[in-house]
Amino acid sequence: MMQFPTSVEDHPLVRRAVRHLDGLGDPRYGQLLVRCLDDTLARTIRAMPDGSAFVVTGDIPAMWLRDSSTQLMPYLALLRDDKGLQDLVVAVLERQFDQIRRAPYANAFNPEPSGRAHDSEDLCEDPWVWEEKYEVDSLAFPLLLAHRFWRASGRTDHLDGAVRTARAVLTVWRTEQDHEHLSSYRFSRSSGPASDTLPDAGRGTPVARTGMTWSGFRPSDDACTYGYNVPANLCAAAALDGTAEMAHRTGDTALAEEATALAAELREGVARHGTVDHPDHGTIYAYEVNGLGNALLMDDANMPSLLSLPLVANVSTADPLYRATRAFVLSPANPTWYRGTAAEGVGSPHTPEEHIWPIAIAVEGLTADDDAARLAALRALADTDAGTGAMHESFHKDDPHRFTRHWFSWANAMYAELALDVAGLGTRPLWSRPSP
Template identity: 45%
Template sequence: MINQEQLIKDITNYAETISLPTEKATKLFRNSLVDTITNTVSVQEDGKIFVSTGDIPAMWLRDSSFQVLPYLEIAEDVPAVKDLIHGVIKQQLAYIQHDPYSNSFNKTATGAHYNSGDETDIPVSDLVWERKFEIDSLCTPLHLAYNLYEKTGYDAHLDEEFWETVDLIINTFVTEQHHMESPYYFNRPDCVSQDTLSDGGRGAPVGYTGMVWSAFRPSDDACVYGYFVPGNLFIVASLRQLLPIVPDTHVELKERMETLISEIEKGVKEYGTMTVEETGEEIYAYEVDGLGNQLFMDDANVPSLLSLPFLNYCEPSDPLYLTTRKYVLSEYNKYYYSGKYLAGVGSPHTPPEHVWPIAIAMEGLTTNDVEVTKEKMDKIVATDADTLQCHEGVHVDDPSQYTREWFSWSNMTFCQLVFHYFDQSK
């Protein structure tokens, strides 16, 4: 079990050794790095670690993974972060075992829910904050677990419980490859359309593609078409990384992982790309349904099309990625906004003309050009409205207009960008 008070001191001391090109950038980095361990982390009596998303008192499987992932960059200087991340993974595994269809959870079984009127195929547990099925929620803990191992050599978390949970995740994905036969549905009465699923909570019809169906996007907004392409590519990346370290005692699991990877890749190749009518260029679609419908857009939330190299699906130089990126960072993407102070990707989850610092950071995290990385870092620093917080969305013409006072995932993605800048500057 970690000593949180000591870890806060150690991370604070580390942060004080870091200086960036400007005083403002240095302050924002130091504040962000210390804020998450100080104000979002709660150590449970059993050693599991709960990480709130910030101004909402719940733990998202996705957000919590990206909130602590940057701490791996300081593991050599602050070794206790390995135990911190192990504790977060143990909490995530317990949540997934409790309900693999839920995206966010309470610290304890308080019965608190985002909306107590939600209707699903099973009663919403008292431990569950929200039961939106998002395929990335099952990928991010695997991504975090692999990075803990790969970056530090630490492997205590790769125990039998971990591989049993991977097996449950694979079972869930296989079920949702055939969503029209799945029992899962989600219906939220009296809400905006993106907060619930159409067709009586089943979502719009889909055909079989080999890809895994997702009810909601990482923004927590409903998918228009059920096969969320960046999420499926994230499944491929997450499982592909784990394959070499699957124990010999889990041969069947490894074979099922390989089969799923193959089926998803085949599905993306057949259904998940599209041709830009004006230029004839091939790009990834954002969502498809396997029935001929395709949607191109991108959303600031990760996984996104923009984030694919960050998620280790492909290299930043991959030709199909680069072509897709060009269209993501243009008006061809209806959620790309440009104004007096900012240009970048926003989200239908937030008001128009709002760009997300997470997306600005992701532009830097998916390039090998250190000057672009520094430019994105400087842009985030210049548009924080002097709050020393990175926020959710920021208005392109007026940075004093922003959503969410405190959004830990955004803060820590800025820290991830800073570490990337340091790596590129060596």
């Protein structure tokens, strides 16, 4: 069975980053960086007999397509000359590709066909599937990771698998452009909160065709209020941009053209239906719409979020529409933004009110235009870890010791991305750079 790295403490780029962070006058920054990077490698990665790698989210024993992608993103800054890290990413991608082709509407999977599930009443009977909440971003993030890994490493041995998987993804996204008439997807759950199930016998609230692709659930795993999640559609368009480049590289011109065409349709749908005029902030992106005149104005800490569009959707931080939306998101006009005595930032309806997410603080720093703002975000994360040396899912705005999820690897990865970025060694060059 393949052996993967379990620590990067002695990696020359990590040592360089720690020296830079130590020079900022607070030893916690570098210590947290090493701890977060090593925790993911040592505790969440499981080598599988087939040569792939299974990645748990932390304190839940399942592999989320989105989370396992974001958990690996910081290592893209470190792997150009590190074959061990490269092999790890390829192994995770192989697992993700197999999962998507097996069950493209699922969001989380078991390591074996054990039949374990978040809820035994879920409609899906595939024993490999932990949960089948359909989320657009679950299909987008592995394609983003595959494309960025190619750009970061120059390796191409994963591209055939990425292209085969992309065909399945495009089929789903095309189907869900007309969810009302073409889709057979349903999800209902009798137990748990209302956000765990879709109304109308699992179909979801009504939508009209817009050119966007429908999603049952948000990146938080909460049900969408309206079926077109705007940041997820823009993230999908970016994933399709990368898919087109990968398809050209493998000689699949037809797929490249189809991916390019669908990306244009998604962006046009957002442009026509996904923006609103706000009385204080001007024209901004909505979070969700239904094409019937309804729009939800908010943001969610989970990526893809409106705040994270430069990271995940090829949207420039200088784009006027993004800047207006960002101003809305980071203001009291956004119902999920909180300011307290400990910190300020974006939360989520998925967690208690007045709880801020470290992921959102990291995203705010990564998408800032100046070094001072990035450093302020890094300091806020170090100040709100409740003395645990790790990031949490969320914490109370006035008391970081009141937090949810003691072990949440995605949040650790976002701290690492921000810390590497502050040190001048982050993944920022991969966001929208041409492929090798």
